[in-house]
Amino acid sequence: MYKNKLYILSVVGARPNFMKAAAVHKAIENYNGSTHAAGFRPGVQRQNNRTTEIVHKICHTGQHYDEKMSKIFFDNLELPRPDFYLGVGSGSHAEQTGRIMIEFEKVLQAEKPDLVIVVGDVNSTIACTLTAAKLGIKTAHVEAGLRSFDRDMPEELNRLLTDQLADYLFVTEQSGVDNLLREGINKNKIFFVGNVMIDSLMHYLPAAEKSDILNELRLSSGEYVLVTLHRPSNVDDPGSLTQIMKTLGNIAHLKKVIFPVHPRTMKNINELEMMPKNRGDLILTEPIGYIDFIALIKSAGLVITDSGGIQEETTYLGVQCITVRNNTERPVTVNVGTNHLTGTDLKKIEETAASVLHGKKKNGRIPDLWDGKAAERIVAVLTEGTWE
Numbered sequence: 001m002y003k004n005k006l007y008i009l010s011v012v013g014a015r016p017n018f019m020k021a022a023a024v025h026k027a028i029e030n031y032n033g034s035t036h037a038a039g040f041r042p043g044v045q046r047q048n049n050r051t052t053e054i055v056h057k058i059c060h061t062g063q064h065y066d067e068k069m070s071k072i073f074f075d076n077l078e079l080p081r082p083d084f085y086l087g088v089g090s091g092s093h094a095e096q097t098g099r100i101m102i103e104f105e106k107v108l109q110a111e112k113p114d115l116v117i118v119v120g121d122v123n124s125t126i127a128c129t130l131t132a133a134k135l136g137i138k139t140a141h142v143e144a145g146l147r148s149f150d151r152d153m154p155e156e157l158n159r160l161l162t163d164q165l166a167d168y169l170f171v172t173e174q175s176g177v178d179n180l181l182r183e184g185i186n187k188n189k190i191f192f193v194g195n196v197m198i199d200s201l202m203h204y205l206p207a208a209e210k211s212d213i214l215n216e217l218r219l220s221s222g223e224y225v226l227v228t229l230h231r232p233s234n235v236d237d238p239g240s241l242t243q244i245m246k247t248l249g250n251i252a253h254l255k256k257v258i259f260p261v262h263p264r265t266m267k268n269i270n271e272l273e274m275m276p277k278n279r280g281d282l283i284l285t286e287p288i289g290y291i292d293f294i295a296l297i298k299s300a301g302l303v304i305t306d307s308g309g310i311q312e313e314t315t316y317l318g319v320q321c322i323t324v325r326n327n328t329e330r331p332v333t334v335n336v337g338t339n340h341l342t343g344t345d346l347k348k349i350e351e352t353a354a355s356v357l358h359g360k361k362k363n364g365r366i367p368d369l370w371d372g373k374a375a376e377r378i379v380a381v382l383t384e385g386t387w388e
Helices: 015-032 069-075 091-110 125-135 154-165 174-182 198-207 238-251 263-271 290-299 308-317 346-357 374-384
Strands: 004-012 052-060 115-119 138-144 168-171 190-194 224-228 256-260 282-285 303-304 322-324 339-341
Touching: 004 015, 004 091, 004 322, 015 052, 015 168, 015 198, 015 308, 015 374, 052 091, 052 115, 052 374, 069 190, 069 256, 091 303, 125 138, 125 154, 138 174, 138 198, 168 174, 174 190, 190 290, 198 290, 198 374, 224 290, 238 256, 238 263, 263 290, 282 290, 290 308, 290 374, 303 308, 303 346, 308 339, 322 346, 322 374, 339 374
Parallel strands: 004 052, 004 115, 115 138, 138 168, 168 190, 224 256, 224 303, 256 282, 303 322, 322 339
Antiparallel strands: none
């Protein structure tokens, strides 16, 4: 019989949040000793001296509102359907943030959780943190301390403000600890626990091994380039997107290029009439589910991306990655891993891609504490104050 209950409410808003929330959800199920949980440590039972039961609920803000894409991630990741769905949809940063705060406040006032967990750096992250803080509810930030040092990125502002307000700061790499201490954050709030994104990746690798996506797309392992681009500076500007498509066409002369395209980007491609006429070597697909996408990353000869999380996944898997950005908030992927930070100069990107595809690869290793136990450490901190 438990003596205490800890009510945790986790927030998800955009697709990358789902993977991180999935890791925490499974770690909580294991902590509670659920015999039916699809957890990261199957068979782990509740310890006799454990006195706290965690009640865990999930709030989906609807910031990422494409039903098909969101459903793919919930189904793939075995997450329960959200207990609360705010349905805020799109809008300007101010409109979206404001709507999330208004709707999330209603949930908090009705539910009165002990703790809110936010992940990443999207508008839902700062909106829910600020709302909880104003109501005196503690918050935990998963992926705290990451910094690009580029305040033109809305995500950077979200990270800075969230970390100032949060009560628990769970860090993925040493740079995060260093950044938080430099900003004057109390060291007792900072916990270097590892990377929950890697927890999910490790857990679902066996399923990815069984994926048939390479056969479906007629691909051979190591013989294609996987592309994922979503940042507005790359895909919303007509001139930038036109040049990117030309660059991908050039790279496709070296290796087949697979580009799962976000609906918004596909709309731009169609409106600008940039759909490749000969799609034999440059293949544009609809969004791909998490399991199949991990299978594509694992077998790629090269990944080209502007995503933060994919920089981490390629580093863990030892796959060469080119990041189409001028900075990264995940420097460990460059300093330790397999990530090439090329900037947005498309000529340089093309040259780096050709160099990698001709065998000039970057040696990397798996960063410290990226071992599949980050979520377990987070739960230990929240229930016991520390982890061993």
